[in-house]
Amino acid sequence: MLSKNTVKFIKSLHQKKYRSEAERFFVEGEKSVVEVLNSDFLTELLLVTDDFQQKYPDLIRSYSGELLNVTRHQLEQVGLYQSNDSALAVVRMKANEAFVPDPKELxxxxxxxxxxxxxxxxxxxxxxxxxxxxxxxxxxxxxxxxxxxxxxxxxxxxxxxxxxxxxxxxxxxxxxxxxxxxxxxxxxxxxxxxxxxxxxxxxxxxxxxxxxxxxxxxxxxxxxxxxxxxxxxxxxxxxxxxxxxxxxx
Amino acid sequence: MLSKNTVKFIKSLHQKKYRSEAERFFVEGEKSVVEVLNSDFLTELLLVTDDFQQKYPDLIRSYSGELLNVTRHQLEQVGLYQSNDSALAVVRMKANEAFVPDPKELxxxxxxxxxxxxxxxxxxxxxxxxxxxxxxxxxxxxxxxxxxxxxxxxxxxxxxxxxxxxxxxxxxxxxxxxxxxxxxxxxxxxxxxxxxxxxxxxxxxxxxxxxxxxxxxxxxxxxxxxxxxxxxxxxxxxxxxxxxxxxxx
The missing domain is CATH 3.40.1280.10 (SPOUT methyltransferase, trefoil knot domain)
Structure with missing residues (x-):
């Protein structure tokens, strides 16, 4: 069940101020959500349609955060995409850490x-x-x-x-x-x-x-x-x- | 004076159907309007603010179509730019004419x-x-x-x-x-x-x-x-x- 508080929380992440406070951001759409689940970013909340769940059973199985089954309409309500029939992920930001460039790379x-x-x-x-x-x-x-x-x-x-x-x-x-x-x-x-x-x-x-x-x-x-x-x-x-x-x- | 009919006409040009029928399109913003006035496109109607008129007296002088003095608010009302303090031009489309490529060019x-x-x-x-x-x-x-x-x-x-x-x-x-x-x-x-x-x-x-x-x-x-x-x-x-x-x- 997608609660009112969760809707409110995800919508708050549309704004930079609330993203910074929560240290969370969101990712929408099939391709991007699949990529973020396969990355070293930590996804904490995943909203998926039946279609997405059936298409990516292994990805869902290996995911350990909170999982909510939603409708396409609900995805479009909480996200920014006009059309989204797949998924939306709430993801933890990474710390702003300096890197050391390798002199052999650009x-x-x-x-x-x-x-x-x-x-x-x-x-x-x-x-x-x-x-x-x-x-x-x-x-x-x-x-x-x-x-x-x-x-x-x-x-x-x-x-x-x-x-x-x-x-x-x-x-x-x-x-x-x-x-x-x-x-x-x-x-x-x-x-x-x-x-x-x-x-x-x-x-x-x-x-x-x-x-x-x-x-x-x-x-x-x-x-x-x-x-x-x-x-x-x-x-x-x-x-x-x-x-x-x-x-x- | 910007008449209601002129407003309606320019707004109709937001849609492809009416652009095709009228064989006219519109151009907004200082840079683009200056470029179109200096080009071989035929501008038939020019809406300008006082500022634009004062900044480009020679361009206005050499222009022979209909000229209307408008406010910034009126420009923003008829065009698509959220902010436009300069000009909008209604321009005649060119005919769809085949060209012959030069074998020396891309x-x-x-x-x-x-x-x-x-x-x-x-x-x-x-x-x-x-x-x-x-x-x-x-x-x-x-x-x-x-x-x-x-x-x-x-x-x-x-x-x-x-x-x-x-x-x-x-x-x-x-x-x-x-x-x-x-x-x-x-x-x-x-x-x-x-x-x-x-x-x-x-x-x-x-x-x-x-x-x-x-x-x-x-x-x-x-x-x-x-x-x-x-x-x-x-x-x-x-x-x-x-x-x-x-x-x-």
Whole structure:
């Protein structure tokens, strides 16, 4: 039985304030719920339809938290999806723990990427390119925002992320730092880059002056038309693809 | 004076049916309106705030259609933007005219890209890479959908596009056809490609079997993680960037 209090609790998690207080967030839809159940995130409450339960018996069997059987209508009532005929999971947030980059791998750093859709798309891109460590400035969108989770298409389960002042992290790491600028070196012809940190800036302001000081190489995606810029997620994808090609990995 | 009939007319253009009947669409926001006024599209009705009028006196002077002075509130009432303190233009659609590709340039073809945001983003990407000719299958989202126009950030004014059955156009053109598949040749190491048509498929189904028959070379963006796929606009951007690099242009 889905109680009124549970409905109220899940709905409270739509808001950042209550997510932070409860240290819980929610995940909706078949693919994302399956991914979170198969991940190292701890799911504490799982709302499932009959269909979902019948489709994933092993997943349900190995799940040890609270399980509630619900209707499609109830899922749509508590979540944000207009249509959800499968499941919704309430999951415990991970602690904000610093990671240590491996000098042989790429790290992605975001300097105030504000739009949840952009952040989610960037997380999916990082996962595609096997970039598993992400550094976010404190003003970057919240990882656990349901729109971020949705846009990652399950990739949120496979990345390590850390919110910290970028200057502090970059000064500690002592790695090559590549920054996306409109007046940098052509990314197509960058000679023998080493792995390091790729920094992407805010949607309208780009990389801040404070973070720019830490950029050891400015890079640019060559444009051939009259569009003034590319969306930050699009630019991230193109730069990651070029770095993977240049690093021969 | 903004009459009730004009309000009703502009609001009718929110719907595809009425856009098609009227052969008109609308453009909102400072940047996009400035771009459309500077383009070869014919603007027939222009709603401007005092601020916009004072900021662009030359543009207003050279404009010969109907001009209405409105408030910010009125703009927000007739358009789709939650916040619009500048302008809205009602513009005449262009006829759906076939273009002839130049064998020295890239053409982008979309096989049923349904999401307006994706289509708009792809148009912006094409413009960035100087790809000015776009072929759309009849089931692709409508170019004049306000969400498409918005997502192009003004780039809609700089591309030629044509809706036609892709098989018919591809059979007529006799050009190399590159298709984005998950099992194609690594785009990083494609040897000496010639310019041609890059085909991108539907968000969930990919390229249709009918169109696949016309693909002369399947290409793939190498992935290194566990994400199953990339969003179609992201994949388009990465492929266009690689083709521009490989073609040395």
């Amino acid at each position: 790290v992605l750093a975001l300097d105030e990427v504000r739009d949840p859709g952009n952040l989610g798309t960037i997380i999916r891109i990082a996962d595609w390119f096997g970039i598993s460590k992400l550094l976010f400035s404190p003003q970057t969108a919240e990882f656990y925002n349901p729109k971020v989770i949705q846009a990652t298409m399950g990739s949120f389960t496979r990345v390590k992320f850390f919110y910290e002042d970028l200057e502090e992290a970059l000064s500690r790491w002592q790695l090559p730092v590549y920054g996306a600028f409109l007046d940098g070196e052509n990314i197509h012809s960058l000679a023998n880059p080493l792995p390091g940190v790729i920094v992407m800036g805010n949607e309208s302001k780009g990389i801040s002056a404070e973070v720019e000081k830490w950029v050891s190489k400015k890079v640019t995606i060559p444009g051939f038309g009259k569009a003034e810029s590319l969306n930050v997620a699009i630019a991230t994808a193109i730069l990651c693809d070029n770095f993977k090609r240049l690093l021969g990995s | 053409v982008l073809a979309l096989d049923e890209v349904r999401d307006p945001g994706n289509l708009g983003t792809i148009i912006r990407i094409a413009d960035w890479f100087g790809i000015s000719k776009l072929l759309f299958s009849p089931q692709t989202a409508e170019f004049y959908n306000p969400k498409v126009i918005q997502a192009t950030m003004g780039s809609f004014t700089r591309v030629k596009f044509f809706y036609e059955d892709l098989e018919e156009a591809l059979s007529r053109w006799q050009l190399p056809v590159y298709g984005a598949f998950l099992d194609g040749e690594n785009i990083h190491s494609l040897a000496n490609p010639l310019p041609g048509v890059i085909v991108m498929g539907n968000e969930s189904k990919g390229i249709s079997a009918e169109v696949e028959k016309w693909v002369s070379k399947k290409v793939t963006i190498p992935g290194f993680g566990k994400a199953e796929s990339l969003n179609v606009a992201i994949a388009t951007a990465i492929l266009c960037d690689n083709f521009k690099r490989l073609l040395g242009s």
